[in-house]
Structures are given as structure tokens and as C-alpha cells.
Amino acid sequence: MTETLLRLFDASIEIGGYPLYWREIVGNLFGFASAVGGLRRRVWAWPVGIIGNVLLFTVFIGAAFALPDGRHPLYGQAFRQVFFVITSLYGWWRWNTVRRGRAADEPAITPRWATTSERIGYLAAALVGVVVAQAVFASVGAGWPAPRWYYWADAWIFVGSILATYAMARGWTDFWLAWIAVDLVGIPLLWVSDYYPSAVLYAVYGALVVYGFVVWKRAAMREGAST
Numbered sequence: 001m002t003e004t005l006l007r008l009f010d011a012s013i014e015i016g017g018y019p020l021y022w023r024e025i026v027g028n029l030f031g032f033a034s035a036v037g038g039l040r041r042r043v044w045a046w047p048v049g050i051i052g053n054v055l056l057f058t059v060f061i062g063a064a065f066a067l068p069d070g071r072h073p074l075y076g077q078a079f080r081q082v083f084f085v086i087t088s089l090y091g092w093w094r095w096n097t098v099r100r101g102r103a104a105d106e107p108a109i110t111p112r113w114a115t116t117s118e119r120i121g122y123l124a125a126a127l128v129g130v131v132v133a134q135a136v137f138a139s140v141g142a143g144w145p146a147p148r149w150y151y152w153a154d155a156w157i158f159v160g161s162i163l164a165t166y167a168m169a170r171g172w173t174d175f176w177l178a179w180i181a182v183d184l185v186g187i188p189l190l191w192v193s194d195y196y197p198s199a200v201l202y203a204v205y206g207a208l209v210v211y212g213f214v215v216w217k218r219a220a221m222r223e224g225a226s227t
Helices: 002-010 022-039 045-060 075-099 116-140 148-170 174-192 196-226
Strands: 012-015 018-021
Touching: 018 022, 022 045, 022 196, 045 075, 075 148, 116 148, 148 174, 174 196
Parallel strands: none
Antiparallel strands: 012 018
């Protein structure tokens, strides 16, 4: 049984000398499906996303344990998956709670913009979080030959992703803008770090995120006014 699990864990295909792990492919596909569910405001987006988070955690932390892919571990990318699971459990509970009393075919929540005080709060938390996270990641990864900017970028992806997921759980339209900011940093960082499938999917996410922002913005105006 253990040997079978290890074979599944290490399953990969090689493209141009690059080991493409099935964990990375499947994890990103679950993530994409979760994003589509979030756009449609469906509760199932949360458990689907959690499955993807668990798979991607094993991908990004792999190099830290000397797994044979030779890539630099992205601590921010790895440990944000842990916080994704925690935040997603909250979002799963909250969307389930809010949708009670609604028709089965109705979206789980009614989107809205964050208030001024909420926006100030999450921007302040993001600033402090990035400063703290980059110091932690730089300390943990001190033995790896990475430039300082690498940890600042990884820290923003870590903090920005958690912020976006929390804002999605709250039903704030702002969360799409946070994802756009994460993608603008995440795509080049993943590419230079040789996580090519994740970088490509982030680019696809970018188009979906822009579309999602438009959809939620219109829904916030339409459904908020009717409410």
C-alpha cells in the first residue's frame, strides 16, 4: 500500500527534461474548478479548492525535503495552501449559512464591496503581513541562493492570496482585485522558479479573474439594489 502511494506521489511525465508531476497538474485543475465555482457563487467551490490546496502543498514544499526535481521551494506558495484550507473551511461554513432559506438554484451569497473601514483594515493587515512573511521566508530559505526580491514576491503571493480568499468568503467584490494583484506577481515568479504548469494556469486564471470581477461587480449592483 505504501509503495503504491509513493508511486502515485512521484508520478510524472518529462517534457524537455522537466519533470511534470501529476500532483501539480491535478492540483491546479482543482484550483481552476474552484475558481469557476467561486465566480458562480456555488458552495461546492470550497471543498473542491481544498483538495487542490492539499495537492499543491506537496508540490511547492517538495524541494525543501530534497525531492528530485531540483527546484527552489516556494515557502509562501506552500504554506499559503495551509491557510487556504483554514480560510476555505470558514468560507464553506459561511456560504452554507448565508444560503439557507434561498432557492436551490440561487447563488450562495449576494456580493458587495467592502466598506471603507473593512478596506482600511485588510490593506493594513496586508502591509504588515508582507513585511513579516518575507522576513520569515528569507530566514527559512537562507541556505538557498535566491535574491532578496524573491522572498518579497513570495510573501506578497502568500499574504495576497489569503486576503483574497477571506474576502471571497465575506462576499466582497474586492477579492477579484486582490487576485489580479497576486497574479501579476505570481506568474513571473512561478515561471523563473520552473513551476511551469502553475505559471501557465495562473495566466489562465488572470483572464478568468478579470471576467469574474465584471460578473460580481454587476451582481453587486443588481442584487444589492433589489435587496
